[in-house]
Amino acid sequence: MDDNPTAVKGKLIVFEGIDRSGKTSQIKLLSERLTLENIPHQTIGFPDRSTRIGSLLEDYLKRKDEEMPRQALHLLFSANRWENMSRIAKLLESGTHVLLDRYAYSGISYSVGAEGLNFDWCKVPDCGIVEPDVVFFMNVSAQNTCTRSSFGDEIYEKVKTLEKVYDVFRRFDNLPYWRDIDASDDPSVIHEKIYKTTMEIIKGPDRPLTKLKF
Structure with missing residues (x-):
């Protein structure tokens, strides 16, 4: 990013929350509606498992019996975001809005809450990536999410861990x-x-x- 950037039309819209909080479902609903209204946008999920770094992260998240140094894992998640920054910036500069399923806030929250790392240390690697225009935090308790489908598929999906996250x-x-x-509300109400x-x-x-920066 330029140190003296010009204004861009694209908006960076982030969805955050613990596992099974409804982020992906709400992104899908929003994307479908923007498409109907011919509003240019693209959806990106983190970790982006299509990249080399992303494939390493996917491998780790699915293998519950393997260990990786906590600090190295945090830096890998951050690196996965950094390797997408040029792509995201170009989309925003072209006037395309970007919907993100997770961002730096997830990386920090999981490293601190699930791995016990220092909060201030975890913020540093992501300083400098593109700042969002809005973050929608899907606020729902861990006890609530554990009743939802597919809970427990990945290493971090345990109730006590998610409470800390x-x-x-x-x-x-x-x-x-x-x-x-309020992610415990009816999905249609949340979407509206x-x-x-x-x-x-978008109209701003x-x-x-x-x-x-934090």
Whole structure:
């Protein structure tokens, strides 16, 4: 990113939350509606398992019997985001809105809550990636998510672990672009809230790409 960037039309819209909180379902609903309205956008999920780094992360997440140094794992997740920054910046500069399924906030929350790493240390590797226009935090308890389908498929999906991860997520509540969404509500109601806020942001003024800082 340029240190003196020009304003871009594309908006970076992030969905965050613990596992099975409904992020992916809401992104799908939003994407379908934007498509119907001919609004250019692209969806990207993290970790992006299509890359070399992403394939390493996928391998680890599926193999519960293998270990990796916690710090190395955190840096791999961050590197996976960094390797997508040029792509994301180009999309935003072209006027294409980008919907992200997870971002730096997940990386930090899981490394601190599930792996016990230092909060301040975990923030450093992601300083400098593109700052979002909005983050929709799908707020739902770990006890609630454990009743949802496919719970427990990956290494981090354990109730006590997710409770700790949830607590770390709440440390981002004060960010100006953070929007708390009651994810226990009816999916259609959730979608309408997200859609309304998204359209307000899309119709808002263009702004330069800025670097994420905490």
